[in-house]
Amino acid sequence: xxxxxxxxxxxxxxxxxxxxxxxxxxxxxxxxxxxxxxxxxxxxxxxxxxxxxxxxxxxxxxxxxxxxxxxxxxxxxxxxxxxxxxxxxxxxxxxxxxxxxxxxxxxxxxxxxxxxxxxxxxxxxxxxxxxxxxxxxxxxxxxxxxxxxxxxxxxxxxxxxxxxxxxxxxxxxxxxxxxxxxxxxxxxxxxxxxxxxxxxxxxxxxxxxxxxxxxxxxxxxxxxxxxxxxxxxxxxxxxxxxxxxxxxxxxxxxxxxxxxxxxxxxxxxxxxxxxxxxxxxxxxxxxxxxxxxxxxxxxxxxxxxxxxxxxxxxxxxxxxxxxxxxxxxx
Numbered sequence: 001x002x003x004x005x006x007x008x009x010x011x012x013x014x015x016x017x018x019x020x021x022x023x024x025x026x027x028x029x030x031x032x033x034x035x036x037x038x039x040x041x042x043x044x045x046x047x048x049x050x051x052x053x054x055x056x057x058x059x060x061x062x063x064x065x066x067x068x069x070x071x072x073x074x075x076x077x078x079x080x081x082x083x084x085x086x087x088x089x090x091x092x093x094x095x096x097x098x099x100x101x102x103x104x105x106x107x108x109x110x111x112x113x114x115x116x117x118x119x120x121x122x123x124x125x126x127x128x129x130x131x132x133x134x135x136x137x138x139x140x141x142x143x144x145x146x147x148x149x150x151x152x153x154x155x156x157x158x159x160x161x162x163x164x165x166x167x168x169x170x171x172x173x174x175x176x177x178x179x180x181x182x183x184x185x186x187x188x189x190x191x192x193x194x195x196x197x198x199x200x201x202x203x204x205x206x207x208x209x210x211x212x213x214x215x216x217x218x219x220x221x222x223x224x225x226x227x228x229x230x231x232x233x234x235x236x237x238x239x240x241x242x243x244x245x246x247x248x249x250x251x252x253x254x255x256x257x258x259x260x261x262x263x264x265x266x267x268x269x270x271x272x273x274x275x276x277x278x279x280x281x282x283x284x285x286x287x288x289x290x291x292x293x294x295x296x297x298x299x300x301x302x303x304x305x306x307x308x309x310x311x312x313x314x315x316x317x318x319x320x321x322x323x324x325x326x327x328x329x330x
Contacts, residue, residue: 019043019056020094026054026101034058037068037166042104045088052088053104057097066098072166073100075142083133085161105161110152114229123229124284129160131222131277138215138273143169145213147221148201149228167196169213200224200235204264216266219276223261223269230254235262253283256292 017039019028025047032053033040043054055072057065076087090100110126118126130152134144145167153161197206203220205211224235230250231243241262244255257279263269270276279289 017056017058019054019097019099021099022092022094026052028054035164037065043101045101051104052101053085054099054101056093056099068166069098069100071168072164073098075137075165075168075170076100076102078140079133079137079142079165081133081136082159083129083161084137084165085163105153105155105159105163107153107155107159109150110154110225110229111149113154114149114232121284124280126154126160127222127226127229128277128280130162130225131273131280133162134218134222135273135277137165137168138218141171143171143213143215144218144221145169145206146197146201147218147225148198149225152225171214197221199237200240203266205266211266214266215272216269219261219269219273220263220266222273222276223258226258226261230258251283253289253292257283257289260291
């Protein structure tokens, strides 16, 4: 008996898992993304005559996979922010699998954008935009837990969107004050024992079972994203900030911000995302940052960089006065 080729197996798998909606409203058009948990399809919404994105668990999955999809849908339904993709609808396919419908994002990942080598100012501006929806989610009690460049999308018109909230955790503080929809799962490991998150971008406490996880885990993840945006390389799993220490081409203040955000101990990090992004904004404005204690020389050089135009104008004026005085004296 002749075995099937890999291509034939792939086509059969695609046919077997292709979404069939009970309602004629949605029609899947093409697969546009696939991850460990689910697959995203571009689909048409015939009722509103628009393209949408539909996320469905891979294959027929497990109860844990279905639960994570529900987690993500519930999180997106509550996190109404310009930097988070809005959810439009949710339901079940004809075969019983869950699905949810969201805005179709047209653009590219942060990882792809960085390949174009944008300037430092642009990179820091994008980083600020990444921090904003994460800070908003923290205000509602959500912790993302899987921040990485692949989970950040840059839209065609300048949008910066934080994606993939399937690993989101809802803290007890928020849950006690606002019951709301079903709370996201609190598991820190998948069924096979793998820690939830991505190595290199995952806070140390996410890989252990005893330490609590709170918003400072996302501060670490954002620090790791900043590390990659500054150096071009992802953090190493062992001694993740080691590569930053030797990067003397990067300003000491930026290196200090990254070091603090990626501290191994949560207590040593920025206590929240607003403190982290506040230091980035101070750096961009030419001000001293909280994470770095400047030397007198550094303070002087920062002053010169910040006010160089005014300094040049004053020096030019003084030189012209001297020249006029010398000429007049003759």
